[in-house]
Amino acid sequence: MNEKYDIVVIGAGFGGPIAAKKCADAGLKTLMIERSQNVGEKVISGLTIPFYGFLFGPEFIRDGNPPFERPADGIINYIIKDIEKGEIDIDDSLKVPKPFSPIIAFGYNTYCKPLCEWEAKKAIEAGVELRTSTTVVDVIKEDGYVKGIITDKGEKIRAKIVIDAEGSQGLLAIKAGVREKYPPEAISLADTYDYEMTKEDIDKIFGYSVKMCWGWDEQKIAPPLGYGNGLMVWPYRESIHFMQDQCLRTDQKSVPNLKKLFDEYHVNITSTLPWWKNEVAPRAKLRARMWEGFEIYVGLNKKLRNIHNHINGMILIGDAAGLESTELCDGVPAAWFSAEIAADVAINAIKVNNFSKSFLKKYDERINAHSIIQWSISGTNRYNLRIAQEQHSMKKLKKFIYNGWGLGSLTHFTTPLIKTILLYLRKDPKIISKWIKMYFRYFQNWLYESYDYSRKKELKIQLQNKITVKESFFLSILNWINSFVKFSSRLFKWFIHPFSNAANKFMKIALPFIKPFYLGLLKLLNPLTESLNKKLINFVDHANPLIFQEPINRRGG
Amino acid sequence: MVKTFEEIPGIEWIEGTGEFIKIEEEICIGCANCVKVCLADCFEIINNKATIKSLDKCMECGACWYVCIEGALIFNWPRGGTGYKSDWG
Numbered sequence: 001m002n003e004k005y006d007i008v009v010i011g012a013g014f015g016g017p018i019a020a021k022k023c024a025d026a027g028l029k030t031l032m033i034e035r036s037q038n039v040g041e042k043v044i045s046g047l048t049i050p051f052y053g054f055l056f057g058p059e060f061i062r063d064g065n066p067p068f069e070r071p072a073d074g075i076i077n078y079i080i081k082d083i084e085k086g087e088i089d090i091d092d093s094l095k096v097p098k099p100f101s102p103i104i105a106f107g108y109n110t111y112c113k114p115l116c117e118w119e120a121k122k123a124i125e126a127g128v129e130l131r132t133s134t135t136v137v138d139v140i141k142e143d144g145y146v147k148g149i150i151t152d153k154g155e156k157i158r159a160k161i162v163i164d165a166e167g168s169q170g171l172l173a174i175k176a177g178v179r180e181k182y183p184p185e186a187i188s189l190a191d192t193y194d195y196e197m198t199k200e201d202i203d204k205i206f207g208y209s210v211k212m213c214w215g216w217d218e219q220k221i222a223p224p225l226g227y228g229n230g231l232m233v234w235p236y237r238e239s240i241h242f243m244q245d246q247c248l249r250t251d252q253k254s255v256p257n258l259k260k261l262f263d264e265y266h267v268n269i270t271s272t273l274p275w276w277k278n279e280v281a282p283r284a285k286l287r288a289r290m291w292e293g294f295e296i297y298v299g300l301n302k303k304l305r306n307i308h309n310h311i312n313g314m315i316l317i318g319d320a321a322g323l324e325s326t327e328l329c330d331g332v333p334a335a336w337f338s339a340e341i342a343a344d345v346a347i348n349a350i351k352v353n354n355f356s357k358s359f360l361k362k363y364d365e366r367i368n369a370h371s372i373i374q375w376s377i378s379g380t381n382r383y384n385l386r387i388a389q390e391q392h393s394m395k396k397l398k399k400f401i402y403n404g405w406g407l408g409s410l411t412h413f414t415t416p417l418i419k420t421i422l423l424y425l426r427k428d429p430k431i432i433s434k435w436i437k438m439y440f441r442y443f444q445n446w447l448y449e450s451y452d453y454s455r456k457k458e459l460k461i462q463l464q465n466k467i468t469v470k471e472s473f474f475l476s477i478l479n480w481i482n483s484f485v486k487f488s489s490r491l492f493k494w495f496i497h498p499f500s501n502a503a504n505k506f507m508k509i510a511l512p513f514i515k516p517f518y519l520g521l522l523k524l525l526n527p528l529t530e531s532l533n534k535k536l537i538n539f540v541d542h543a544n545p546l547i548f549q550e551p552i553n554r555r556g557g
Numbered sequence: 558m559v560k561t562f563e564e565i566p567g568i569e570w571i572e573g574t575g576e577f578i579k580i581e582e583e584i585c586i587g588c589a590n591c592v593k594v595c596l597a598d599c600f601e602i603i604n605n606k607a608t609i610k611s612l613d614k615c616m617e618c619g620a621c622w623y624v625c626i627e628g629a630l631i632f633n634w635p636r637g638g639t640g641y642k643s644d645w646g
Contacts, residue, residue, distance in 0.1 A: 037571070042617070044646035077578050133638025152636050169619040171634060184623040191596060194567060194645040213616045239645075248594060248623050255624060288567020288645035293618040302589045314616045 005031045006350055007343075008149055008292075010136050010158035010172060012318035015335030016165035016317035017119035017128070018058050022343035023163075024127040026352060031157065032120070032128050033149070035135040039120045040113030043167070044192060044292040045330075047241070048072045048210055048234060049129025050105040052372055053440075055435055056420055058340060062438050063550040066118050067451035069111040069236035070441060075209040075405045079398060080215030081139035083272050091398070093210065093407035093515070099532035103443045103540060105365050109210070109234045110240075118337070118452060133451045136166070139314065141174045141374045145315035146176055161346045161355055162314045163528030165339065168293055170320040179307045180347055184248035186297040186304060186322070188329065191262045193242040205279045206235035213273065214401055217389060220268040222233035222246055223269075231269060232329075233280075237449075240284065244269075245299060245329065266417040296329050298322030309367060310360040318341060323367075326403045327379040334373050341366045371416035379404065379412065382438045407515060411508045418500040422492055429485045434550060435480035444540050460542050470539055562614055568643050570613060575633035578621065580607050584629035590610075591630055615625035616641045 009020040012034035020032040036042040074095030076146030081087040096106050124130055140148040148158035149172075164173050167211060173179055213231040215221045221231050224243045234241040240483065244262060248255075270276055297320065298304045309321045317323075318335030345363040349355050367373055387471055388396035402408040426433045449456035467475070499506075522529070558572040578599070580591075589604035597614035600607050601620065607629070617640055622632035634640075 035634055035637050036640075036642060040645070040646070041642035042640070042646075044616075044643065113643075113644055135634045135637040137633070165646075169622070169632070171632070181623070184626075187620070189594065189596075189618060189620045191646075196609060248620055250590065250624055250626060255593045258620075259593070259596050259598065262596060286566060289565050290568055290641075290643050291616055292619050292646075293620050293623065312559050392581060456607045 002148070003031075003155070003157045005029045005129075005157065005159045007031070007161055007163060007167055007346055008033065008157055009163045010149065010165055011035075011165035011320075012120045012123075012130065012132075013043050013116055013165060013167050013318070013335070014119065014332045015339040017116070017123040018339035019163045019165060019317060019343040019346075020117075020128040021060070021123040021126045022058075022340060024123065027345075028347065030128045031159070032123060032130050033136055033151070033157075034120075034130065034133050036102045036133045037133050038113075038117075039130075039132065040116035043112035044117055044290045045112055045243075045294075047112060047332070048109050048328070048330065050107040050328060050330060050333045051105060052417070052420070053336055054108070054438060056372060057333060057336040061119075061336070062434065064122075065441070065445050065452045066110075067114040067453070068108040068442070068446070069239075070109045071102045071208055071446060072107045072109050072210050072234070074106045074210070074404065077207045077401050077405050078211065078213040078273075078275075079394075079401060080219050080273075082197055083215065083219045083221070083268070088276050088468055089398070090276070090334065091402055091406045092209070093402065093519070094405060094409060095425075098526070103536060104439050105208070105442070108442065111236070114451075121172065135173055137151055140395045141176070144312055146311060152518070160350055161360075163181055163339075163342050163346060164314060164316045164320050164448060165295035165318055165335070167319045168295060169314065169348065170295075170322075171343055173316050173320050176314055178309070178311050178314060179441075182298055182322060182377045183301075184303060185248045186295055186301060187248045188245045188294050188296045189248055189291060189395075190243050190245035190256065190294055190329070191266070191291045192289070193244065193266070193286060194239055194288040195280075195289075196239050196282065197280075197284050199238050201283045202238070202240065203234045205275070205283075206233075206240070208235070210234050211275075212405055213269070214385065214397065216392065218264045228461060230382075239287065240280070242266075258455070272483070280412040291477065294324055294329065294331070295319055296324040296326055299374075300380065300383055301414060305377065308357075309338075310357060311362050312357045312360075313355045315346065315360055317361050320366075322375060322376055325376040325379070327382050327409075329377070329382075330376075334376055337370060337373055338367060339518070341370070343545055344359070371419045375413060375416040378516055381405075398461050407511065408517075411511060412504055414503040414507045415500055417541050418496065418503050420498055422500060425485060425489070425492060426461050429489065430482050432481050436478060436481070437457050437548045437550065439543070440540055443537075444543065444545060444548060447541055450528070450545075458472055459545070461544060467547060471543055474543075475547055483550065560613060565614060567645050568616070568641055570641050571639045574612065574615075574639040576612075577617075577633045577635045577640075578612060578615070579631045580609060581629045581631065582606050584627050586627055588627070588631075590624040590626070594624050595618040596620075635645060 006028035009032040077091040080090040208443040211233040317338040323334035
């Protein structure tokens, strides 16, 4: 007998559980299918989930306690002119300044498995049925509609809407006829190494910063196959991730031997790059190596970007829909955003009993109107590194790195950021205080390794209902912010909203003048900001966790 | 049965995947793109045709499938609960 559900979600990675939970929250009978034995075992990445994923993503993540490995306060770019001679420039302009760093974080570094497990657990709590060790091999198609799926065990499971969250490759999306296989030049192959290190060593060598290395092909940092030529290293709590990645470009005369080159370049980096050779290598112990293909350049190709993400009865989300970030090579925020939009559209479709392509088009429209998604899938700086390589122009290399992973990113990110902040302020005038609480709670969670499942360290205070003067002051500040936002809503509407469209252009003109002033000010105020930073961290360390939480009657959390 | 390989630490492969990658010999032109991009050493060229040597270390990345411009390589997901797994992704 055929099983019947309202919604079947394929894949329990980052996006699937978000879509499934939202559907189950709306009372829909929802099944989530995962091909691995345990959730998260087949998800591979080196990973900083950028702050905008948490700010603008699902409420239950923002107001909850997701597991992560270390807050990231920004990027240190090593521009390698000559690896043998150790001629290296540094661009570390994209860093959250003190006293805010690392509490106000640029993003959160995380292993995929625990975060996917946490998401799936929340989905199950909401009523989602999870079926693991099950591969979906095809869709049931009748009268031009996708009406369910077929598993590798031969089960036919019917659903009103299928949400495809299978991740990279999107095999089912192709079988169902939603889209074709992406060309190899849209794909990046990422080779990742996981090393164990002590927390003390990581604190000293990395602090809270992600390290990226860039250079010419002849510096042998990454194979010269495609666009970009980089290496990224993410610090976790007691380990680091090292990732080289290269585009699978085949428009050259021949494809280089990637296996040989990845191995050769890994040896070159680990034995020649000064900070790795001298600081990391003596302290790091290799624990795992893995690789995966990511659709990071789909958004750069207009034709690919315009391929529909839906057909009658089926919606694609996240990586399956090619929504990877071109520059941060990160698909999690877009997976979260698209999962919520897909669930929203699916819930409405079921309400009106219309699963047609023309109704589900609302999904496509909302994805196209999402400023952050569109910004993240269309950044050209990584692609442009190839031009710098071809012309061997150090000036261009530095410019693209500054614009992609330095302060120059404000010249293309300011407009979508302001627009999205204003959108959230309109929906919820208390949103800023919720964001601040999130940052503080996440940092305290990191200090105490407290992530819903368990708290590894004892709190430094006795939990009590009474709060201290400092804690009361913190809550007062949040109230003042809420009052200010409420009072200033018209100001935002009249002045900031019209300005937001021109914000990127403004930053392009003003940043060259602002940058030296900003960097000079940071240097000048350094003793003061260092001291404030210590006080702020001490406050979080000793604070009652309740002051960082949203009211308990919220769903999820 | 679970397999591990010393040269690829931290990963386990659960047996029973089935033939999830296949090569259609009549379409293959022997360009060896699949051989060159596979980090798991799954392929070799025999008589000017790509042949599967072993899928034991395959991490299902799909690189071989993407670079097979002729469309000779057929890629599917392994059977549920089989193939590679890692806690460190």
